[in-house]
Amino acid sequence: MPRVIVEVMPKPGILDPQGKAVLGAMPRLGFGGVVDVRQGKRFELELAEEVTEDQLAQVRQVAEALLSNPVIEDYTVRVEAS
Amino acid sequence: MVTFPGSLDDGDARRAVGLAGAEAVALWHGDHDLRGVDAVILPGGFSYGDYLRSGAIARFAPVMAEVVAAARGGMPVLGICNGFQVLCESHLLPGALIRNHHRKFVCRDQRLKIENASTSWTHDYVTGEEVTLVLKNGEGAYVADLATLDRLEGEGLVVARYLGDDPNGSMRAIAGITTERGNVVGLMPHPEHAVDSLCGPGTGGLPFFTSVLQSLAASAPAASAGTPPPQGPPPLQGHSSGRELVL
Numbered sequence: 001m002p003r004v005i006v007e008v009m010p011k012p013g014i015l016d017p018q019g020k021a022v023l024g025a026m027p028r029l030g031f032g033g034v035v036d037v038r039q040g041k042r043f044e045l046e047l048a049e050e051v052t053e054d055q056l057a058q059v060r061q062v063a064e065a066l067l068s069n070p071v072i073e074d075y076t077v078r079v080e081a082s
Numbered sequence: 083m084v085t086f087p088g089s090l091d092d093g094d095a096r097r098a099v100g101l102a103g104a105e106a107v108a109l110w111h112g113d114h115d116l117r118g119v120d121a122v123i124l125p126g127g128f129s130y131g132d133y134l135r136s137g138a139i140a141r142f143a144p145v146m147a148e149v150v151a152a153a154r155g156g157m158p159v160l161g162i163c164n165g166f167q168v169l170c171e172s173h174l175l176p177g178a179l180i181r182n183h184h185r186k187f188v189c190r191d192q193r194l195k196i197e198n199a200s201t202s203w204t205h206d207y208v209t210g211e212e213v214t215l216v217l218k219n220g221e222g223a224y225v226a227d228l229a230t231l232d233r234l235e236g237e238g239l240v241v242a243r244y245l246g247d248d249p250n251g252s253m254r255a256i257a258g259i260t261t262e263r264g265n266v267v268g269l270m271p272h273p274e275h276a277v278d279s280l281c282g283p284g285t286g287g288l289p290f291f292t293s294v295l296q297s298l299a300a301s302a303p304a305a306s307a308g309t310p311p312p313q314g315p316p317p318l319q320g321h322s323s324g325r326e327l328v329l
Contacts, residue, residue, distance in 0.1 A: 014225060015251065017181040066142070069135055070169065071178040072225060 002047045003080040004059050008068045009040035043067055044080075049081050083123050084149070086111040086140050090127025091162065095274040099123070102291035111143040121158040121202075121300050122149050124165025126218075126272055135280045136179065136221045137167035146172060156310075158202035158294050159266045163219055166258070166268035175259055176234070177226030180217065183251025190270050190281040192217035193245040194257055198238050201264035202297040206289035212245065213286035216275035217248075223251040224259075224270070234259055241267055 010016045019037040026034050045059060054073050068075040083106050084101065085092045096106035107119050111129075116122065129140035140146065145166070153159040153174050161169035169175045182188060191214050196207040207213070226234070231253055234240050241258035248255065250270070258269035273287025 015180065015183055015223070017090045017183060021185055061121070066138065069138065069178055071170075071176075072180060073226075 002049070002051045004045040004047060004051060004056070005078050005080050006043040006045065006059065006067050006075055007040060007055075008043070008063070008073050010038060011072055011074055014072045024057045027074045038071075083107065083110045083125060084111060086127075086129035086143065086164075086168075088131060089125050089164070091096070091272060091274055092125040094272075095125045095162065097304055098277040098287065098291050100273040102229055102288060102295060104291070104295055106125050106278045109145055111145050112138070114144045114148060116145070116148045116152060118268070121160070121294050122152065122160070124168050125167060125274075126148070126163030129168065132164070132221075135167075135171065136164060136251050137169075137171040140164075140168045141171040150174060156263060158266050158297065159295070160203050160290065161268045162272055162274065165221070166220065166270055169266065169268045174266050176230045176258070177224055179221050179270070180223045180225055181221050181222055182249075182306075187220045188222065188249050189216075189218040190249070191215075192249055192252065192257075194271060195245055196242055197240045198237075198260060198264075199266050201241060201260045201293075203215070203260075203267040203269075203290050203293050204241060207291040214276065214283045215271035215273050215287050216282060217244075217249055217257075217271040219250060219270055221251070221304055222270045223253075224256045225253055228297040231256075236263065238298055242269060242271070249299035313318070 016038050022039060037071040040048040047055060056077065061071060063075045063077055064070060083092050083096050085108060099106040107117055109117060129137060133139060149159060150172055159174070167179045172176050177274060193212055193214050196204055196209060196211045196213060199207040199209040199211070239260050240256055241260050244252065244255040244257050256265060257271055260267045272288040276282045276287030277285055279285055
């Protein structure tokens with residue numbers, strides 16, 4: 001089944017408290033060398049049929065309108081090779 | 083008063099509306115009907131589990147199509163806390179609200195400065211007035227790009243600002259904003275929890291609810307020409323405008 005991946009990340013410059021919490025936990029686990037963590041979201045959209053340009057355009061619309069908030073987040077859309 | 087699945091403060095806000103002298107009308111998130119109300123309040127709490135982002139799913143609730151259209155037509159709309167998040171997600175207000183910078187839920191009495199006392203919801207304050215409301219949020223940090231922040235400041239669209247220690251990381255200590263017309267206001271603190279000194283930090287929140295009555299009465303077509311505007315303190319119980327004001 002064709003799958004489209006939408007990844008949403010906080011924009012550069014927007015504080016990411018979740019990433020900061022993860023970063024803060026790493027030294028406590030003895031895991032060093034990491035200077036920053038940004039946490040985002042990954043959506044896997046299973047499509048019923050082959051991915052067409054039309055459908056990709058629709059996915060971008062959904063990514064823009066629902067899956068991300070363009071004020072604070074950037075998104076990428078890609079088709080996952082089956 | 084819209085109730086979403088997860089709304090917590092609709093009951094308190096309905097009570098505040100009643101104390102201000104208006105009739106509160108319960109609206110359901112799944113309805114395509116505002117039932118003839120004169121103003122809308124989106125209450126605090128949560129909505130649809132706030133999955134994805136706070137307010138992101140509520141924005142697409144059937145009732146929100148009506149609220150957005152009414153707001154664009156000039157109807158007074160107040161979004162409190164989660165309601166503020168819904169208004170931002172709906173693009174009725176610019177910017178967004180993200181997790182508090184200290185990553186903890188904050189719940190405290192919060193001093194604020196009213197920066198704009200000319201909106202539909204803040205007429206009964208004086209610009210520069212300090213009030214204490216209840217602040218309780220996990221995602222209350224107001225963020226926007228620099229151009230938007232400068233525009234909000236330049237056009238006087240910041241309605242309220244936090245005083246004292248930064249409670250949640252909001253840019254420029256913004257606690258509430260409005261639109262150019264002043265009919266739509268988003269506010270992170272909860273005025274509905276400060277309307278009764280028995281169970282809140284005083285009555286500093288009540289003017290949000292009386293203000294909208296004044297602004298609706300002032301704009302009511304039923305008001306006869308030549309009648310002077312009402313003077314003195316806002317009515318706290320009942321009203322005599324001859325036009326039923328319902329929220």
